[in-house]
Amino acid sequence: MWMGIDLGTQSVRAVVAGDDGEILGSGSAPLTGRRDGVRHEQRPLDWWTAVCAASRRALRDGPAPRALAVCATSGTVLLGDAAGRPLTPGVMYDDGRAAAEAARAGTSPSWGLPKAMWLLREHGGAADGGAVRIMHQADVVLARLAGTPLPTDSSHALKTGYDSEWDAWPWRRLGKLGLPDGLFPDVVRPGTRIGEVGRAAAEETGIPAGTTIVAGMTDGCAAQIASGALAVGSWNSVLGTTLVLKGVTSSPVEDPAGVVYNHRAPDGSRLPGGASGVGGGALTATFRDADPARLDALARAHEPARVVAYPLVATGERFPFVAPEATGFLLGEPASDAEHWLALLTGVGLVERLCFDYLDLLGAPAHGALTFTGGAVRSRYWSRLRADILGRPVRIPRYSEPALGMAVLAAYGAGATDTLHRAAARMVRLRHVLHPHPTRTAWYTEPYLTLVDELERRGWLPGPVAAHARTRTENP
Template sequence: MWMGVDLGTQSVRAVLVDDDGAMLGSGAAPLGGGRDGVRHEQSPDEWWEAVRTAIGGALRDRPPGPVGALAVCGTSGTVLLTDGEGRPLTPGLMYDDGRATAEAALARERGLRVQPTWALPKAMWLLSRHPASAGVRLTHQPDHIVSRLVGRRTPTDSSHALKTGYDLTADAWPHEKLAGLGLAEELFPDVVRPGARLGEVGADGEAATGVPAGTPVIAGMTDGCAAQIASGSLSLGSWNSVLGTTLVLKGVTAEPVHDSTGVVYNHRAPDGGWLPGGASGVGAGALARAFPDADPARLDGLAPAHEPSTALAYPLVSRGERFPFLAPEATPFLLGDPGSAADHWAALLQGVGHTERLCLDYLDHLGAPQDGPLTFTGGGSRSAYWNQLRTDILGRTVHIPRHSEPALGMAVLAAYGAGAAPTLADAAKRMVGLSHVLSPDPARTARFLEPYLKVVGELERRGWLPSPVATHARTRADSLETS
C-alpha cells in the first residue's frame, strides 16, 4: 500500500492505493487562508491539522498490512520561516502571493531569474519583516509537514527548491548570488532529488496521524509535477494540463526548454530528463469568485447555448499573470456584457480554454516538442462539458486518466522511491489507468478560433503579451486551420 498527500489551495487530500493503483482509501480536509488583493496567506498549523484529518480518512478502512511508503506534494512557491526546532515563525506565503515585486526585481539584478510570486523573493520579503536569527530556516510547505511526520528537520526536494533559486543544472544552491542578497547559507535546507528517502515516520508522527512508525517518507515534488505523474504523462513530448484553482502545464523533454523571460521553467525528473512547464493565474478559482453559490452542473448544462459567449474573458483568479506571459500588473477582464448568468459562466469556461491554447502556442514558440499525448487532470477535469470544450478549443486529442489527483502522483512516487519499480515511468504505467479519450469536433474548433484570436489581440494591445508571441499564435492558428 502506498500513500500520497497533496497540500492544495483549498484542501488537503490523502489517498492510499495498492500496487495496481486501486483506491484503498481517501480522505480530505478543507483549508482556509486569507486573500486581500495581492496578499495570500495560510496557517502552517492549519496545514498540519488538515493533513492529520485527511490521512485519518485515508487509513480508516484500510486492509491489514504495512504502508509501503508515503510522499507529500505542495503548492509550488509556497514558503515560510521556521525556527531551529521547525516551528513556524510566519504564515505561509502562498504560491500566488504578489507582495515581493521589489525583492524579485533585486534578485533579477543579481542574476537570479525569478518571478515575483516565486519562493525566493517571498522569503526575502519575510526576512525583511522577521530578521534572521540563530536557527531560522526557509521552509517549503511540504517540508513543514514531512518534518512533523519524521520528527526532525529533513532535506527539501529539488522540485520545491527550484523557485527558491536552486540551480538544477549545477545541482547546488547559488550561494555566491544569494549572499549578494544578504542571504546566508544556513538559511537554506539541504536538497535531494525527488524520490529520495527522507526518513521514516516517527512515534509522534504515528500518534498524530495513524501512519505506522517506521513507514518510509519519500521526497516529493510540487503539485503540478505530482499531477503530471498521476496523469501518466512521462514519455518525451507528452504534456499534462492541470486545471484547478489555477492552470498549470507540465511536459517531458530530453533537454531543458530555454526561456529568457523565465515564464517557462524546468524541473528535474526523479530519474533523469526534464519536466518543463509554467503556471498561469487563470483557472476554476475565477468561477468560484464570480459564482460563489452556483450549481456548476446546472450552469454547465446551460453553457452550450452560448458558444461562443457574447463576452470575452481573461479569467485571472487574482492580480498578475505568470504564464503564458509575465505581467505582474495584469488584471482579470470581461469584455462585453453577458446576457445571462449562463452566458457569463460560458465566457469564463471559454476564457480558460483560450488561455490554455495560448500556453501551448507559447511552448511551441520556444521550440518545446508537443508530439506526445496531452492529458487533462485537476479538479476542473471532473466537468465532462469543460473537458470537451477545452478539447475543441485546442483542436487536439486529449487523454483523461482514471484518477487525476496529485495525491495519486505522490503515491506513485512513493512506490518508485521505495524500490517497487525500476523507473518512475514503470511505476506510473502499472498504477495509472486511462479513463477515456476525447476527440475534437472540427466545427467547434473553427467556431472558437475568432474569439481566441480576439483574446490574443486584447492581451497584446494591453501590453501584457509580447508581440512576437502574439504573432506566433496567429501564424500557428493559420497553419493549423489550413491543415
C-alpha cells in the first residue's frame, strides 16, 4: 500500500491506495490563509497540523503504507533555518507582492524565486551567514516527517530558479541577483528515496516510523500522474481553485514569454504546462453559500451563456498570458444567479480553450488524449460544458486527486514498478469518457472570440496570441 499527501490551497488531503489503485483510506483537513489585496499567506504550522489530522483519518482503518510522497502548490515559498524550522509565513503561489523582484529576476511574480527575494528583503534574513534557507511548502512537511531537513525535488524547485535541463542551480545567475549558494536546498529527481518517517512524526501522524519517504512533485504534476496522462502528447487539465494544464512531451516546449514552463518527469520526459488564475475560486467568491448542484441544474436552461465572463480568482494572470494587473470582469448583466453561474462556468472553459490555443502557437503537441481532474470533476455538468467548449473527447478518471498521484509516485519510487508510466497504468482507473456535441461546440465560437477581443483590447493578451486564437476558430 502506498500513501500520497496533497497540500492544497484550501485543504490537506491524504490517501492510502493499493497496488490496483483502490483507495483504502482517505482523510482531509481544512486550511485557511490571509488574503489582503495581492497578499496571500498561510502559516506553516497549519500545514503540519492539517497533515497530522488528514493522515490519521486516512490510516484510521489500519492500512500501513510502505512509502509516501508529498505534493504542494507550485511557487509557494518561505524562509527557514538550518534545521528546517519555518522563520516566515508561507508566501502563496498567487501572492503578488514580488512584482519588482520578478522584473529583476525576469520571471513571473507567481514564481517562487522573486517571492524568496522579497522575503529576504522584507524579513532581513542573514543570508550571508548561512542561517537562512529557502524552503518550499512540501519541504516543511518533509522536514517534520523525517525529523531533519530533506532534499527538495526538482519539480517544486523549478519556479525557485532550478535549471531542470542541467539538473543544477544556476549559481552564476542567482549570484547576480544577490542570492548566495547557502540559501538553496539540495535537489533530487522526483521519485527518489530521500528518507524515512521518524518516531516523533509517527506519533503525531499515525504513519509508521520507518515508512519510506519519496521525493514528490508539485500539485499540478501530481494531478497529471493521477490522471494517467503520461504518454507523449497527452494532457491533463486540473480545475480546482484555479486552472492548471500539464502535458507530456519528449523535449521542452520553448516559450520566450515564460508563460509555459517545463517540469522534468522521473523518466526524463518533459511535463510542460501553465497555471491560470481562473477557476472554481471565482464561484465560491461570488456565491459563498450556494448549492452547486442546484445552480448547475438551473444553468442548463440558459445555455449558451449570453454574458461573457473572465472569472479570475484574484488580481493577476499567469497563463495563457502574463498580466499582473488583470482583474476579472463580466461583459453583460446576468438576469439571475443561474445565468451568472453559467457565465462563470463558461468563462473558465473559454480561458481553458485559449490556453490550448496558446500551446498550439508554441508548437506543443496538444491533440493527444485529454483528461480532466481536480475538484471540478465532481460536477459532471461543468465537465460536459468544458468538453463542448473545447470540442474534444475528455477522459474522467475514477479517482482524480493529486494525493493519488503521489501514491503512484511513492509506489514507483519504492521500486514497485520500473517506470512511472507502468505504475500509473496499474493504479489509475477510468470512470467514463465525455464526447462533445458539435452543435453545442459551435455555440461557443462567438463568446470565445468576444473574450479574446476584450482581453486584447485591455492590453493583457498579446496581439499574436489573439490572432492565432481567431485563426484556430476557423481551422481547429
